[in-house]
Amino acid sequence: DAMVIQNPRYQVTQFGKPVTLSCSQTLNHNVMYWYQQKSSQAPKLLFHYYDKDFNNEADTPDNFQSRRPNTSFCFLDIRSPGLGDAAMYLCATSRDGTAIGYGYTFGSGTRLTVV
């Protein structure tokens, strides 16, 4: 089935050690998003790629970066994870640049623990 796949489901990293989370999609959607969801909170958009164009939310910390080498893959890099970065990270895709469009699809998420 066409879907959004996030690997790994659970990631443990050390304080300050760079970590990369991955997301792949078989939907051929041109937009890919990364959300951060801390415990008992709503998901918060970090940034998104519209094709190759990167769009950062104004309040996303510089510690968070993203790469999209091709249509199917998108990576979230955390350069120096702090304890406050422990969260569920959700990848999503959409066919166009609007949430109101059809087919806005979330992956299952990667739960990041920082020790």
Next chain:
Amino acid sequence: AQKVTQAQTEISVVEKEDVTLDCVYETRDTTYYLFWYKQPPSGELVFLIRRNSFDEQNEISGRYSWNFQKSTSSFNFTITASQVVDSAVYFCALSGANTGNQFYFGTGTSLTVIP
């Protein structure tokens, strides 16, 4: 400003009871979309419904129903004859025509259905 309020943080019901999850929103957009997502313990966000601002018809899908009232800026979600599998966190979300790339999520309502 876009804002979604889910005043109920946690709800517990006994199996087979009906339960209503409240959602109140604020937006200055005349065209906007409202959503409900389910997040089970496994973490993925599961799409339940999308409703546009011009369609105030209530909708029923099996045991689920939604009541959209623009006059009170509410988009409430009712589960009839609840089941244990309904236990999850439910998010209401808003996307406006002028904020296309992201959802504004409420803080979620954690529903526990007790067998």
